[in-house]
Amino acid sequence: MAHLNFKKAHFATLCVHGSGGVDEATGALSIPIYQSSTFAFKNAKHGADIFSGEQEGYVYTRIGNPTQAALEKEMAFLEGGEAALAFGSGMAAISSVILSLCQSGDNFVSSDTLYGGTHSLFVDTLPRLAIEGREVNTTNLETIEAAIDDKTRLLYIESPANPTLIVSDIRACAKIAQKHHIPLVVDNTFSTPFFQRPLELGADIVIHSATKYIGGHGDTVAGVVIGKQEYINNLRGNFLRDLGGIISPLNAWLLVRGLKTLAVRMERHQQNAIKVAKFLQFHPKVEQVWYPGLATHPQHEIAKQQMSGFGGMVSFEIKGGRKAGEKLMNSVKIFTLAVSLGDVDSLIEHPASMTHSTYSEEALKEVGISQGLVRLSVGLEDVHDLIDDLSQALRKINI
Numbered sequence: 001m002a003h004l005n006f007k008k009a010h011f012a013t014l015c016v017h018g019s020g021g022v023d024e025a026t027g028a029l030s031i032p033i034y035q036s037s038t039f040a041f042k043n044a045k046h047g048a049d050i051f052s053g054e055q056e057g058y059v060y061t062r063i064g065n066p067t068q069a070a071l072e073k074e075m076a077f078l079e080g081g082e083a084a085l086a087f088g089s090g091m092a093a094i095s096s097v098i099l100s101l102c103q104s105g106d107n108f109v110s111s112d113t114l115y116g117g118t119h120s121l122f123v124d125t126l127p128r129l130a131i132e133g134r135e136v137n138t139t140n141l142e143t144i145e146a147a148i149d150d151k152t153r154l155l156y157i158e159s160p161a162n163p164t165l166i167v168s169d170i171r172a173c174a175k176i177a178q179k180h181h182i183p184l185v186v187d188n189t190f191s192t193p194f195f196q197r198p199l200e201l202g203a204d205i206v207i208h209s210a211t212k213y214i215g216g217h218g219d220t221v222a223g224v225v226i227g228k229q230e231y232i233n234n235l236r237g238n239f240l241r242d243l244g245g246i247i248s249p250l251n252a253w254l255l256v257r258g259l260k261t262l263a264v265r266m267e268r269h270q271q272n273a274i275k276v277a278k279f280l281q282f283h284p285k286v287e288q289v290w291y292p293g294l295a296t297h298p299q300h301e302i303a304k305q306q307m308s309g310f311g312g313m314v315s316f317e318i319k320g321g322r323k324a325g326e327k328l329m330n331s332v333k334i335f336t337l338a339v340s341l342g343d344v345d346s347l348i349e350h351p352a353s354m355t356h357s358t359y360s361e362e363a364l365k366e367v368g369i370s371q372g373l374v375r376l377s378v379g380l381e382d383v384h385d386l387i388d389d390l391s392q393a394l395r396k397i398n399i
């Protein structure tokens with residue numbers, strides 16, 4: 001495995017072998033969980049040399065750990081980046097990235113349709129440090145340009161965005177960012193590098209909530225940032241070290257294990273999602289379906305240009321609004337009523353009262369998250385059972 005040419009290997013091979021293969025120290029096929037807070041130095045000089053950077057080595061798990069390193073190496077390969085850094089959650093990753101690029105008095109421009117936690121970080125928490133998040137409709141390039149000024153330090157997009165699945169044009173956003181000499185940061189949680197590789201489209205930094213498809217089994221909360229080596233070194237050396245949002249070795253191991261099946265899982269998530277989306281599209285109790293793979297999706301053409309597939313998330317507007325949505329969520333038997341996404345299990349939730357309850361009522365309206373919007377994370381069950389389940393639950397709604 002030491003001889004695998006990572007530049008030439010295909011995606012599914014990288015998923016299986018990209019963490020480095022057999023553990024050099026022991027020959028273990030599965031990377032060991034290095035469950036150790038600290039690492040012994042051979043002597044005083046060895047310790048001093050590692051601290052000064054003259055020798056490579058591990059010191060303390062807040063700064064680095066071999067199991068974390070295996071995950072980071074693999075995520076960098078999969079996204080086509082120079083380096084990666086793992087965090088204890090997607091939010092730890094996002095907040096550390098923003099704090100690494102902005103100081104008080106600065107601002108940044110972002111999508112207005114975001115994961116609910118990201119939105120509250122941008123509009124509630126960061127303003128307390130005098131860092132202003134300017135949320136705009138990033139499907140409109142002129143609006144992005146108009147929001148940038150000489151204190152803008154980055155452009156941040158989520159695409160497809162949670163939960164309406166609108167798509168921003170990553171290449172065009174990268175051009176705007178370059179013109180203003182600021183980095184483009186992309187939250188790639190919904191697509192994973194299997195369907196979309198933002199760095200190849202001109203982005204500078206990619207973020208994941210690895211809790212979702214990267215882990216894939218609903219058992220781990222984690223985040224990852226991918227970017228240039230110099231940027232990742234700074235993020236590790238200053239922001240991970242000082243803010244401390246690290247991933248545990250056990251969770252890093254769970255993600256490495258999850259990644260081994262990423263390619264096959266994503267293929268099946270998508271196959272199932274397309275069938276579910278098409279079933280819903282023609283259902284009389286459904287007003288509208290949001291899935292980037294449908295020709296009716298407003299940015300379907302852009303999605304086709306920048307994604308190799310459309311993922312496993314489907315949102316839809318149910319006739320009869322919130323009441324009908326509640327009836328549906330209380331009537332499903334295979335879909336589990338729960339937030340999070342990207343799991344083997346199919347999940348159903350109500351963005352307006354759950355994942356996006358951090359949005360004010362006006363803000364929800366502005367970004368098109370209506371009371372009747374229901375979000376599905378289509379899992380890996382047999383799709384016939386999923387469609388039967390939705391069908392029987394929709395039948396119970398009287399409108």
Ligand SMILES: *Cc1c(COP(=O)(O)O)cnc(C)c1O
Nearest residue numbers: 089090091115162189209211222
């Ligand atoms: C879940 C999610 C996050 C936050 O990640 P955590 O791992 O829950 O902290 C950020 N962005 C998107 C798109 C998400 O779905």
